[in-house]
Amino acid sequence: MTLSPDDWLAVRTSLIVAGRATAFALPVAVLTALVLSRSRFAGRLALGALVNAPLVLSPVVVGFLLLLVFGVQGPVGGWLHRVFGVRLAFTSVGASLAAGVGAFPLMVRSVRQAFEAADPRLEIAAQSLGAGALDRFWSITLPLAWPGLVSAALIGFCACIGEFGAVITFAANIPGETQTLPLAIYADLQAPGGDAHALTLAGLSFALAVVGLIAAEALQAFGRRWSGR
Amino acid sequence: MSGAAYSVAVKTRLGRFHLDAAFEGSEGVTVLFGPSGAGKSTILSAVAGALRPDAGRIVLGGRTLLDRARRIDVPPERRAIGWVFQDARLFPHLSVEGNLRYGLNRAGEGARAIAFDAVVEALGIGPLLQRRPLSLSGGEAQRVAIGRALLRQPELLLMDEPLSALDEDRRDEILTFIERVQGAFAIPILYVTHSRAEARRLADRVVRLDRGAVVAQGGADLLAGPTAGASEGRLPR
Numbered sequence: 001m002t003l004s005p006d007d008w009l010a011v012r013t014s015l016i017v018a019g020r021a022t023a024f025a026l027p028v029a030v031l032t033a034l035v036l037s038r039s040r041f042a043g044r045l046a047l048g049a050l051v052n053a054p055l056v057l058s059p060v061v062v063g064f065l066l067l068l069v070f071g072v073q074g075p076v077g078g079w080l081h082r083v084f085g086v087r088l089a090f091t092s093v094g095a096s097l098a099a100g101v102g103a104f105p106l107m108v109r110s111v112r113q114a115f116e117a118a119d120p121r122l123e124i125a126a127q128s129l130g131a132g133a134l135d136r137f138w139s140i141t142l143p144l145a146w147p148g149l150v151s152a153a154l155i156g157f158c159a160c161i162g163e164f165g166a167v168i169t170f171a172a173n174i175p176g177e178t179q180t181l182p183l184a185i186y187a188d189l190q191a192p193g194g195d196a197h198a199l200t201l202a203g204l205s206f207a208l209a210v211v212g213l214i215a216a217e218a219l220q221a222f223g224r225r226w227s228g229r
Numbered sequence: 230m231s232g233a234a235y236s237v238a239v240k241t242r243l244g245r246f247h248l249d250a251a252f253e254g255s256e257g258v259t260v261l262f263g264p265s266g267a268g269k270s271t272i273l274s275a276v277a278g279a280l281r282p283d284a285g286r287i288v289l290g291g292r293t294l295l296d297r298a299r300r301i302d303v304p305p306e307r308r309a310i311g312w313v314f315q316d317a318r319l320f321p322h323l324s325v326e327g328n329l330r331y332g333l334n335r336a337g338e339g340a341r342a343i344a345f346d347a348v349v350e351a352l353g354i355g356p357l358l359q360r361r362p363l364s365l366s367g368g369e370a371q372r373v374a375i376g377r378a379l380l381r382q383p384e385l386l387l388m389d390e391p392l393s394a395l396d397e398d399r400r401d402e403i404l405t406f407i408e409r410v411q412g413a414f415a416i417p418i419l420y421v422t423h424s425r426a427e428a429r430r431l432a433d434r435v436v437r438l439d440r441g442a443v444v445a446q447g448g449a450d451l452l453a454g455p456t457a458g459a460s461e462g463r464l465p466r
Contacts, residue, residue, distance in 0.1 A: 060382075121314070122320060123318075124305075125318040126331070127305045127306050129281075129306075129311075130306050130307075130335035130381055135335070144320075144322055226321065227321055
């Protein structure tokens with residue numbers, strides 16, 4: 001199996017789009033997971049539904065909604081364009097936004113699992129030793145959860161690479177810019193005689209996903225031992 | 230034994246369980262003694278601040294920690310109370326030394342009357358300092374937990390059946406360490422147990438609880454009873 005420069009471009013685009021998406025989505029996922037699992041407020045159910053919506057919505061709908069909000073004519077996208085001259089739709093950053101939103105529910109779930117693996121009684125002990133809420137989070141909760149958080153990031157990264165519908169709808173299929181592996185596969189399948197090439201890229205996607213998921217599982221197992229469970 | 234070092238009055242309802250208990254603790258070791266389900270651990274949680282009773286007042290050395298009527302409720306991290314649990318609850322990601330210093334580092338610089346080396350010495354945990362908690366035996370872990378609570382510079386030390394997870398030989402060893410700690414640092418200890426032997430060995434003052442109420446409080450002579458010296462509920466039946 002040899003990869004052409006075009007293939008490498010798709011791999012590179014995938015890594016950039018998914019890497020950027022994961023880097024931005026993980027901190028937000030951590031915050032969201034904490035809010036959902038630790039606070040009790042009126043809008044909690046609504047927030048949970050909003051976060052999980054991409055899981056059950058068609059990715060095309062997600063991409064379309066992103067266009068409505070973050071497109072140049074949309075309320076947020078229009079503002080970004082006027083004030084900063086930034087355009088999200090049909091750009092690499094936009095591809096990251098679409099991929100990140102699609103993968104977000106999965107990341108929040110994995111992050112919640114990571115935090116739940118830490119024994120809450122350790123926090124009570126830390127509190128009795130003089131640690132306030134923020135202090136406990138940094139000194140106990142986060143260090144105990146880190147293998148699970150890295151695992152959540154990996155799962156999110158793999159999901160971002162795999163995201164298709166939202167990316168192509170919001171960011172289009174531009175080689176070197178928004179054309180990640182699944183979009184390149186789609187483009188190959190549309191071209192006459194592109195099947196063999198598509199198969200190569202599909203194999204590559206499969207290998208990436210399997211390696212990522214095995215690493216994520218291994219990290220979770222390590223995390224359970226690490227946190228003394 | 231001098232006068233009252235602290236006073237506790239708590240009233241709360243947890244499901245069908247009613248707790249309504251008031252007592253005074255002395256310098257030295259005050260033993261909360263009673264059968265399982267009497268409310269001993271619930272009282273400790275309220276004193277530590279982990280549980281907010283429906284009504285009550287807790288005063289420690291002139292400092293009001295809780296007064297529901299006056300809406301005073303000092304958060305647990307500012308109560309200056311050390312807590313030793315049934316399970317040691319050491320932080321698995323820190324070394325033994327990291328665990329010991331956790332509370333010490335969070336105590337104000339001016340308030341560090343209890344020194345690291347003195348605690349390590351008294352509890353004989355010097356050889357363990359670089360070890361990970363998961364590699365410790367139950368007795369070792371509990372000694373480290375006692376040291377960690379002491380280094381937090383507490384004005385009161387809570388011990389919630391600290392021997393219950395240990396085998397017979399280790400229990401005697403830990404009791405000896407608790408006596409040594411009490412002698413060396415003179416921190417009042419509120420000790421929860423349902424074992425008459427432990428109570429008799431440690432108690433300067435006894436508070437007997439039954440079904441959520443204090444049935445008697447006073448000197449160690451309260452521990453004399455029909456079962457004196459005999460069954461401890463833990464002997465083979």
